[in-house]
Amino acid sequence: MRLERHPILEFVRGKRITFTFDGESIEAYEGETIAAALHAAGIRVLSRTRSGAPRGLFCAIGKCSSCLMTVDGIPNVRTCVTPIREGMVVESQRGPGKLNPVFRHRPHEAVCKEAEVVIVGAGPAGLSAAKVLLNHGIRPLVLDENPHLGGQLIKQTHKFFGSRAERAGTRGFSIADELVEEIEGEAEILRQARVLGLYCEDGRRVLAVAHAEKLLLVAAKDLVVATGAQERFLLFPGNHLPGVYGAGAVQTLMNVYGVKPGERALMVGAGNVGLIVSYQLLQAGVEVDAVVEAMPEIGGYHVHAAKIRRLGVPILTSHTVVRALGKERVEGAMIAQIDGKFEPIPGTERELAVDLICLAVGLNPSTRLLEQAGAQMGYVPELGGRVPLHSPLMETTVPGVYVAGDCAGIGEASTAMLEGELAAFSLLAKKRFEVREKIALVQRSLEKLRRGPFGERPRTGKEKVFTLMKEVAVG
Template sequence: MKQAKEDLRIEGGITRGPKIEIIVNGQPLRAFDGETIGAALAAAGIRELRRTEQLQDPRGLYCCMGTCHGCLVTVNGQPNVRACITPVQAGQQIELQEGYGKIDPAAPEPPPGRLVLMQVPLVIVGSGPAGLSAAIAAARVGTKVLVIDENRQAGGQIYRQLPRDFKVSDAARLGADYADGQSLLGQVRELGEAVEIWHEALVWSVFESNQLAVAHDNALVLLDAKAIIVATGAYERPVPVPGWTLPGAMTAGGAQVLLKSQRVRPGRRALLAGTGPLQLVVANQMLDAGMKVVAMAESTSMLGAWRYLPGLLHQPGLIKQGLAYIYRLKRAGVQMLRSHALRSIQGQGQVNSAVVGRVDMHGYPVAGSEKTFEVDTVCMGYGLIPSVWLTSLLGCRHDYHPLVGGWVPFFDANMQTDQAGVFVAGDGAGIAGVLVAKMQGTIAGLHATAHAGDITVDQAIQASLPQLRQLDSMGQFRRAMDRIYRIQPDLYANVTDETIVCRCESITAGEIRQAIRQGTANLNDIKKRTRCGMGYCQGTNCQPSIAAILAREFDADPAGIEMQTTRPPARPIPLNLLMGDLELGSRNAEVGKGQSA
C-alpha cells in the first residue's frame, strides 16, 4: 500500500467535517466526516483499491459515480463495497480487495429486509437538473412527488454537491455549477413535503404494470405510480486503450467528482484525452486545484467547425465561456493537441505515462505520430451516452442515434415515451446539457402531472410553452455541438486484441472478436458466449465498445445492431432484502424517512 507524503486535498473555500481515523489494511489513515472512502484513499495517494479475480491486475477509481464498480473494497468484513460512493466512518476497517473478496464470518449479519407496497401519483428516478426541474414543475401545480436517487445527495453529476459535513466558506471558489445547483435545490426545499427525496435508493427491477422495485432503507419497496419520469442522466463513453484499467486512469467526469464534490486532486500531473467540451471544463478545474495539466488531446480536428457557426450562435454565452477556457489552458502552457487521441497508458501498478498520437478525420491512428507524456493521471472523456437501463427495463422503444453514438429512448413533444405514463428528461433522453435538461424536466413534470390526472393536458401545454420555445433555440446549438464533436468510428481501430474491453469480467477485444468470427452477430449472443456484460455494471460500460467493435468487424452501421437486453437486477442490491424474513406492509406505508434536498 503506497501512501503519498503530500495530502492531495484541496484547501480553501470549505471546511471539512470532523477529523476521524479509518483503518486501511491494518494501518490507521486520517479522513474527514463526509468524505467517501475513495476520496480519503485518493487524498492519501492510495490508488490501487483491488486486484481482479480473473487477471489479478490492479484497479482504482474510474467513474466515481458508482456506475463502473471498479473501486470495490471490503468494509468491516463486507466485500464489494463501492469506495467511490460509500462514506467513511470513524474506526471503519477497510481492506483493499483481492478478487471477489471474502465475507468475514464474524461480521454482523444485516437485519432482515422488509417488503412494502406503495402507491404514489408521480415518481421521478434521478435527482439531477432534469429530475429536480420535473419535481418542481409537478409540485407547483399540486402533485405530490417522490424522487428516487442512488446518491447521498441530490444534484446529479453536474450539480454534485459537497458532502453535508462540509461547510462552505467561500462559494465563489466552488464555481457556477455549485451556485446553480444550490438555487435549484433551494426551490425544491421551498416546496416542503410536496417533494420527498429518497437518497441511496436503487431501482433494480420493473415488474408488471410498470411497478418499480426499489431497494431503500433496508426495505424492498414495490412502487406503483400513475406516472414515471426517468431522469437517469448519462455516463461517459469508454474508448478502451491498452493500460486504461490502471489506477490513475479515469473518466473526466470521475476526476470532476473528486475535484468538485470531494475537493481532492485525482493526482499531480494530468493528461486529458477525448472529445468535447467537458475536457476543457475539467482541465480548468484541475488548474484551479493547483494540478499540472501537461496536455489535452482532442480527437476531432475542429477544422470544419465554422460551418456550424449559425447553430453555435444560439448560445453566445457558452461559446464565450469555451473560448475563455481554451485561452486559460494555453496561457498555463497546456499542450493543446487537435486530431490526437490516446493510444496507450503505461505503468507498474498505476499510471506513469501515456502515449497520444495523431488520428485522421475518422479517428484512425496515423503511424509515427506518437508522443509520450510522463503523467500520473489520465482522464478520458469521449462524450456522454444516455443511461437507458431503466427505460429498457420499462420496455420503451430505443433507437440508435448516430450523433449521440448510442441508443436513445423514443419520446414525443411532451417527453412521453411510447409507453403510456412513462416520461423521460435530461441526458438520459439524449445528450443535450444542463439547460435543455431543466427545460425537458419542466415539460415532463407538467405532462406527467396531467397523466396522473392533477391538471389537464391543455393546462400542461400552456404552462410548458416557454420551455418549448427555448428548447428549439437550444436544440440548434446542441446539434451543432454534436456534429463538431461527433464520435469518430475508427477510434476503435486502436483497440488491440489484448486490450480489456469489459472491465468487470476482464474480457479482451480479442475474445470478443473471436466470438464474432465464430458467428455471433448480436450483443446478447456476445454476452452469452464471453460473459461480456454480465459483470457488476451489467454491461453499462462495455456495451458501447462491443457495439463499436461489432460494427467494425462487419463494416456495418451501428444503427442496425440490436441493443443489449437489460436484465434485473439492473443495480446491485443487498441479498438480505430478498432472503430475509419479509413482512408484507400496507399500501401507502411510509418507508424510512424522506430526506430534504
C-alpha cells in the same frame, strides 16, 4: 492530497473520523465517500481482478464497477457513492469478493411504499420536474443514489453557458443549490436511494430501491426517469490502471471532496468537458501536460480553449493516447499523432510523465432501468447512442413513464431543466390539469435553445427519436 486552497471553492470538512483499509488505520472526514477518503490518503489501487490486475476509481458516480470493495464484510460495495463512517472496515477484494457468512442468513424484509409520482434522479432534470409538480399540489417522491442532490451540477465550478432564463452565467454548483432549495422540505426526498429495478406490467409500475440497508418496493402511479448519463471509456493498452479516470470522476474528487486526483495530467478530448475540466485541474494545482483530440478540430467552445492555451497547455488535434504506462498505477502516457483513419502515425509517439489520464470522450445516456422496464430504444448517435424512444411530450413507449435530461439524449443542463418541466407538465395534462399554454411555452424555449450550430446535433437527434416513436405507434 487534500486541497486546502482553491480560487472558487471553500472546503468545509466534517468531523475527523478513523477507519481501516486492509488493516491499516486511516483518517478521514465525515461526509466524504470511501473512495475520496482513500484517494486523500494516497491510495489508488482499490481492488484487483481475479487475475490480480489493479483496479481504481473511474466514474465516481456509482455507474461502473471499478471501485467495488468489501465494506464491513459486504462485498461489491460502490465505494464512490458510499459515505465513510467511523470504524468502518474497508478491504480491497479480488474478483467478485466473498460474502462474510454472518450475513448469509440475515433475513431481509422488503418495505412497501406507494407514491403518486416518483422521480428517479435528482439532477437538473429531476429537480425541475419535482418543482413543477409541487407547484400543482403533487408531492413527488424523489430518489437519488448519490449522497448529494444536483447530479452533474454539484461539481461544475464554471459559469454556465446556455440560456439566461435557464440560469446561464451562474456557476453549476450554485444552480444545483438553488434547484434543491426550491424543493427541499416540500418533496419527499431519499438520498442514497439506488433504484435497482423497474417493473412495468399490467399498468402497474413498481420500483425496487436499495436504501439504508433495506429493500424498498415503491408502487408509482406515474414516473419520471431522469438518470443522466455515464462516461464513455476508450480502448488502449493500460486503460485498466488506477489513474485513468473519467473527466467527471476527476471533477468529483477535486470539486466536491477537495481531493487532488494527481500531480500531472493528460486530458483526452477537447470538447467542452475536456477543456473545462483541464482548466479546473489547473485551478486545483494539477499540471496539465497536454490535451489530445482525435479530430482535426477542437470540439468545444473556443473561449474555453483560449483560456487553457493562455496558461500554457498545448491542445494537440489529430492526436490520441496510445498507451498508459505503469504496472500498479499510471506512471506515464504515450501519445501519438493519428492519420485520417485514426491510426497512429509511426515515429510520432511521445511519452508524457503524467500520473493521471483523464478521459473526456463523450457520454452515453443511462438507460438501464428503462430498458428493463421494456421501453423501446433506438440508436441515435447524435444523442449519445441508445436512447429511449419518446414523444415530444417526453412519454416513453411504456405509458406513464416519462424521461427527461441526459438519459433521454445527451444535451445540456438548460435543456435538461426544460425537459424535466415538460415531462412534469405532460404528466399533469394526463391528469387533466390545464397546462397547455405551459407546455407550448417550454417547447418554444427548447426549440430556441436547439437552434444554432451547437444545437444542431441534439435537434437532429430528437427529430429522429420522434420519427421512430411515430413509427412504433403506427406499427
